[in-house]
Amino acid sequence: MLLVDLLVLHREAHEISVREAALTSAVWISIGVAFSLVVWGVLGGQAAGQYLTGYVIEKSLSVDNVFVWAVIFSYFSVPRAYQHRVLFWGIFGALALRAIFVFTGVALLERLEWLLFVFGGLLIVTAIRVATHDAGEIHPERNPVLKLVRRVIPVTAHYDGQKLFTRIDRRRLATPLFVVLVLIEATDVVFAVDSVPAILAISRDPFVVFSSNALAILGLRALYFLLAGVQDRLVHLNKGLGIILAYVGVKMIVSHWYHIPTLISLGVIAGVLTITVVVSLRSTRQAEELASTGGSS
Secondary structure, three states: OHHHHHHHHOOOOOOOOHHHHHHHHHHHHHHHHHHHHHHHHHHOHHHHHHHHHHHHHHHHHHHHHHHHHHHHHHHOOOOHHHHHHHHHHHHHHHHHHHHHHHHHHHHHHHHOOOHHHHHHHHHHHHHHHHHHOOHHHOOHHHOHHHHHHHHHOOEOOOOOOOOOEEEEOOEEEEOHHHHHHHHHHHHHHHHHHHHHHHHHOOOOOHHHHHHHHHHHHHOHHHHHHHHHHHHHHOOOHHHHHHHHHHHHHHHHHHOOOOOOOHHHHHHHHHHHHHHHHHHHHHHHHHHHHHHHHHHHO
């Protein structure tokens, strides 16, 4: 499907409409949810529940990632027609990175049980950071990876279509689009450190953990084009994600003594996410009505 996406659907650069993004996102979500039936058939109902819980966790945490992408694209003034190509290659890198994180994490937990407390504590600390940070605090120009790339690789001043590299006077140079790709991959490292331990708190089966991660990630491009325009409306999203991470961190720590059923975890995570979205949209609407009333008086 990825090859069809690149070579057929998006062979030529074009702006992704909200309708196209919504349709594509619905297709990827349907595939992700339907895959739970495959997991059910192969590994049983409990594994399917763990897969769905992991999928929802990764999907919800990815929303924050999507908004960071929006900041990066805005900072580099990336034309909307070229953004899909960057995200396409970024997804490939993210999948490889998650595979490394997942299999390494599972291997470590099997050998070092006490790492449960380390990962759980890391998730709780991350929860506090996520709940209290603001999108305005993101400064791509301060990223050390960006500074390193600009120091090591010669970069052109302007974009050359959707090319990552171009030739000028027989010299092969990177375009700003390549710099954006590297920066997006670097941010995914940070998010992987948060999300992979969160899913390892649900299951230690490498297949369940990686498949839930992978299928959630595959739909991120469409999700970006769908959500980038509503970032300002989800005013309480960070708090909701913080609660989810804190819950998963506590679950990981107490799992040494008590195993919280998968269905309860799925219900808690889905419930927190739903409440967060509803409260955010209601708060935004009330603020708009108040501003409208104040402006008309």
